[in-house]
Amino acid sequence: MALFENIAExxxxxxxxxxxxxxxxxxxxxxxxVEFECNKLTVQxxxxxxxxxxxxxxxxxxxxxxRFPENISRSGAVYDLKTAYVSEHFFPHQVARNIFxxxxxTEKAGLFSTTPVEGxxxxxxxxxxxxxxxxxxxxIVSGAQQGLDLTAKVFGARLADAMLFEDPTxxxxxxxxxxxxxxxMEKDGPDLSMLDRALSPKIxxxxxxxxxxxxxxxxxxxxxxxxxxxxxxxxxxxxIEDDYLSEFVRKPVTRFVDIVPEKTVYIKSLTQTTVSGIRxxxxxxxxxxxxxxxxxxxxxxxxxxxxxxxxxxxxxxxGAYGEYVxxxxxxxxxxxxxxxxxxxxxxxxxxxxxxxxxxxxxWVKSSMKIDLPHLPWDKGENFSFSRAYKNHLKISxxxxxSDDFERxxxxxxxxxxxxxxx
Amino acid sequence: MALFENIAExxxxxxxxxxxxxxxxxxxxxxxxVEFECNKLTVQxxxxxxxxxxxxxxxxxxxxxxRFPENISRSGAVYDLKTAYVSEHFFPHQVARNIFxxxxxTEKAGLFSTTPVEGxxxxxxxxxxxxxxxxxxxxIVSGAQQGLDLTAKVFGARLADAMLFEDPTxxxxxxxxxxxxxxxMEKDGPDLSMLDRALSPKIxxxxxxxxxxxxxxxxxxxxxxxxxxxxxxxxxxxxIEDDYLSEFVRKPVTRFVDIVPEKTVYIKSLTQTTVSGIRxxxxxxxxxxxxxxxxxxxxxxxxxxxxxxxxxxxxxxxGAYGEYVxxxxxxxxxxxxxxxxxxxxxxxxxxxxxxxxxxxxxWVKSSMKIDLPHLPWDKGENFSFSRAYKNHLKISxxxxxSDDFERxxxxxxxxxxxxxxx
Numbered sequence: 001m002a003l004f005e006n007i008a009e010x011x012x013x014x015x016x017x018x019x020x021x022x023x024x025x026x027x028x029x030x031x032x033x034v035e036f037e038c039n040k041l042t043v044q045x046x047x048x049x050x051x052x053x054x055x056x057x058x059x060x061x062x063x064x065x066x067r068f069p070e071n072i073s074r075s076g077a078v079y080d081l082k083t084a085y086v087s088e089h090f091f092p093h094q095v096a097r098n099i100f101x102x103x104x105x106t107e108k109a110g111l112f113s114t115t116p117v118e119g120x121x122x123x124x125x126x127x128x129x130x131x132x133x134x135x136x137x138x139x140i141v142s143g144a145q146q147g148l149d150l151t152a153k154v155f156g157a158r159l160a161d162a163m164l165f166e167d168p169t170x171x172x173x174x175x176x177x178x179x180x181x182x183x184x185m186e187k188d189g190p191d192l193s194m195l196d197r198a199l200s201p202k203i204x205x206x207x208x209x210x211x212x213x214x215x216x217x218x219x220x221x222x223x224x225x226x227x228x229x230x231x232x233x234x235x236x237x238x239x240i241e242d243d244y245l246s247e248f249v250r251k252p253v254t255r256f257v258d259i260v261p262e263k264t265v266y267i268k269s270l271t272q273t274t275v276s277g278i279r280x281x282x283x284x285x286x287x288x289x290x291x292x293x294x295x296x297x298x299x300x301x302x303x304x305x306x307x308x309x310x311x312x313x314x315x316x317x318x319g320a321y322g323e324y325v326x327x328x329x330x331x332x333x334x335x336x337x338x339x340x341x342x343x344x345x346x347x348x349x350x351x352x353x354x355x356x357x358x359x360x361x362x363w364v365k366s367s368m369k370i371d372l373p374h375l376p377w378d379k380g381e382n383f384s385f386s387r388a389y390k391n392h393l394k395i396s397x398x399x400x401x402s403d404d405f406e407r408x409x410x411x412x413x414x415x416x417x418x419x420x421x422x
Numbered sequence: 423m424a425l426f427e428n429i430a431e432x433x434x435x436x437x438x439x440x441x442x443x444x445x446x447x448x449x450x451x452x453x454x455x456v457e458f459e460c461n462k463l464t465v466q467x468x469x470x471x472x473x474x475x476x477x478x479x480x481x482x483x484x485x486x487x488x489r490f491p492e493n494i495s496r497s498g499a500v501y502d503l504k505t506a507y508v509s510e511h512f513f514p515h516q517v518a519r520n521i522f523x524x525x526x527x528t529e530k531a532g533l534f535s536t537t538p539v540e541g542x543x544x545x546x547x548x549x550x551x552x553x554x555x556x557x558x559x560x561x562i563v564s565g566a567q568q569g570l571d572l573t574a575k576v577f578g579a580r581l582a583d584a585m586l587f588e589d590p591t592x593x594x595x596x597x598x599x600x601x602x603x604x605x606x607m608e609k610d611g612p613d614l615s616m617l618d619r620a621l622s623p624k625i626x627x628x629x630x631x632x633x634x635x636x637x638x639x640x641x642x643x644x645x646x647x648x649x650x651x652x653x654x655x656x657x658x659x660x661x662i663e664d665d666y667l668s669e670f671v672r673k674p675v676t677r678f679v680d681i682v683p684e685k686t687v688y689i690k691s692l693t694q695t696t697v698s699g700i701r702x703x704x705x706x707x708x709x710x711x712x713x714x715x716x717x718x719x720x721x722x723x724x725x726x727x728x729x730x731x732x733x734x735x736x737x738x739x740x741g742a743y744g745e746y747v748x749x750x751x752x753x754x755x756x757x758x759x760x761x762x763x764x765x766x767x768x769x770x771x772x773x774x775x776x777x778x779x780x781x782x783x784x785w786v787k788s789s790m791k792i793d794l795p796h797l798p799w800d801k802g803e804n805f806s807f808s809r810a811y812k813n814h815l816k817i818s819x820x821x822x823x824s825d826d827f828e829r830x831x832x833x834x835x836x837x838x839x840x841x842x843x844x
Contacts (some may be wrong), residue, residue, distance in 0.1 A: 100523075104515070146722065299567065
């Protein structure tokens with residue numbers, strides 16, 4: 001191995017061990033050359049290799065930085081227990097077709113006409129009734145990820161320093177916001193004493209999934225929610241409430257947007273509860289930020305497609321949405337029972353209590369690190385920089401047709417069998 | 423008027439006259455207090471008022487800055503000669519309906535399934551054939567505005583300093599990129615000597631609409647295009663080629679993406695050539711930037727809706743797109759002739775030659791500033807900070823049904839008549 005490769009290898013180790021953290025500036029070429037007792041060109045070659053391998057980012061004039069993870073979820077694995085969507089096989093195809101034909105009958109040319117930036121008025125009203133929210137400061141977006149992206153833009157460039165995250169949290173938020181401040185999660189929400197320690201005056205935003213938290217599946221207790229809402233008011237920070245699956249908790253919960261609307265940016269996914277092809281969601285933003293969000297949406301992609309908005313409006317209005325969600329909940333219950341049975345058969349690997357988890361994933365701790373080239377599930381380390389979750393698995397079980405789900409269970413059994421057999 | 427209102431009024435005048443330019447930092451409260459011989463609280467009140475009225479932006483710790491224009495185009499005016507889309511009345515409704523039903527027949531559940539981040543493979547292949555482009559580095563986006571937004575993100579934060587724009591140019595680009603460097607346009611492209619003066623080593627991007635330029639409607643000469651492509655190679659900058667209407671020039675033109683693909687980020691709108699409800703476009707990006715664009719698309723909104731991609735694929739594949747564009751071109755020709763006749767009837771107001779303008783807008787210089795509260799057209803000052811275009815009008819004439827178009831012509835005649843009558 002050439003010298004520069006040895007140096008690259010050493011730096012890679014420091015990144016993987018967490019000695020150099022994502023977003024952190026690493027020592028300069030000059031300093032590294034001193035440390036490794038070699039010339040600067042050799043270090044530069046090592047840096048080039050690490051850039052190629054996507055470990056480092058170079059910012060001209062500023063130095064080299066550890067790259068943030070840039071995961072793109074892709075499904076398509078044979079046993080896809082990774083993709084957190086509901087399979088299109090369950091989506092009511094004939095209902096959808098009837099709605100499209102109904103739209104062509106009734107909307108005529110208007111089906112392709114210009115939609116207001118904030119979204120179709122009728123659609124917003126239907127959403128307001130369905131989700132018990134005022135439509136005043138509602139904005140239709142192309143899915144919850146766009147809601148996060150708009151938030152990043154509205155709050156500006158040096159956001160990472162001003163933003164607090166749950167630990168673990170959604171990988172898409174980690175990489176989008178370049179998350180660096182975290183508060184550990186307990187079974188009923190964040191650890192409040194750790195939260196208080198993290199809430200310095202420079203923290204302006206707290207990103208949270210209080211209902212069916214990703215990845216743990218837990219829901220905040222009303223008490224903790226109240227405590228955090230109080231802190232948002234007195235400490236003057238905003239709560240980014242990412243509600244991607246609240247349809248799947250047993251009884252309706254009070255949301256941050258209900259308690260402290262003036263300090264909450266509420267983001268509701270309509271894709272996660274339906275099917276991945278429907279790229280829609282909506283936001284409720286504080287009055288003081290509404291114009292800014294509206295302009296930011298406009299400059300991002302003008303408006304979300306009117307046809308999809310009209311489709312979704314009718315899908316909700318006719319009750320098809322409610323029926324579909326109820327059907328999905330029944331499927332979730334059945335599948336979850338099956339999956340837990342498989343996990344329980346390997347007590348040496350998994351011990352745990354999944355009662356408090358809602359939604360269509362299970363967040364599971366394994367007694368050892370399962371390291372295989374093509375894991376069917378999502379790895380714990382994608383959700384946290386902390387070592388505590390290295391041995392966790394997030395198993396999402398709704399993005400499979402019935403046969404594939406059965407085959408996946410068999411595959412898991414074989415896999416766990418092999419691991420447990422000495 | 424209170425003293426602070428007088429001061430606010432004076433600062434407003436300086437902004438409107440261009441003495442303080444968009445994005446420019448204005449003197450501090452302390453300096454202003456000295457200038458106006460008053461106390462700092464009074465100046466602060468004036469600043470607050472200007473912030474309220476959206477003239478100023480405050481950046482904590484950095485001072486006060488003249489706000490960039492944040493126009494959101496909204497149609498809906500009685501005589502809408504402002505919105506640059508083709509009216510939905512011309513869109514082939516029955517053809518669209520048949521395509522949707524065909525998709526429901528053939529795609530089944532797949533119609534709502536997950537789409538790759540870069541877009542559906544079949545759709546990209548159809549686009550590659552239609553637009554004579556390789557699909558290797560093609561990325562489907564939710565309209566051309568998203569293409570610009572992704573570009574802004576990929577090239578990063580301090581972009582305004584590194585980016586050159588045509589003058590005049592698209593208002594959405596001015597506000598998104600906070601444009602500050604401009605090169606004046608001539609009848610066949612930018613003034614090359616001014617371009618050379620503007621191209622300092624810190625300029626890394628040139629944003630251009632070389633075919634049916636917005637707002638002037640001109641198309642670059644092949645010679646100028648060649649010259650600029652050479653400069654991109656030797657001067658090491660990227661060309662952002664915004665192709666929103668090239669379907670409407672008489673014969674196919676050679677694009678920057680054909681001449682210098684390695685230095686071109688090509689953005690093609692599919693909304694401007696069809697109908698505003700179809701929020702689609704695509705990009706071809708240099709190989710070295712492809713991964714970065716892909717991740718940026720994913721973190722912006724995951725993927726553009728698969729249903730719309732499948733619809734557009736078939737709309738192009740069956741020839742309906744080509745027919746529709748040809749039909750639109752015929753309508754453009756007829757309407758443009760009518761509009762020019764109206765303009766020519768007022769030689770005291772308008773003199774000009776519109777032969778070189780393509781597309782469905784006319785960029786018209788008036789001999790005087792026409793200042794009315796609700797202008798039916800788009801004002802020249804939205805496209806430029808330079809005084810040269812204060813008296814220009816951009817009249818877009820395709821976003822109206824037939825009756826409304828006729829009424830708009832009558833309205834223009836009445837308006838011009840009144841202005842010309844002493």
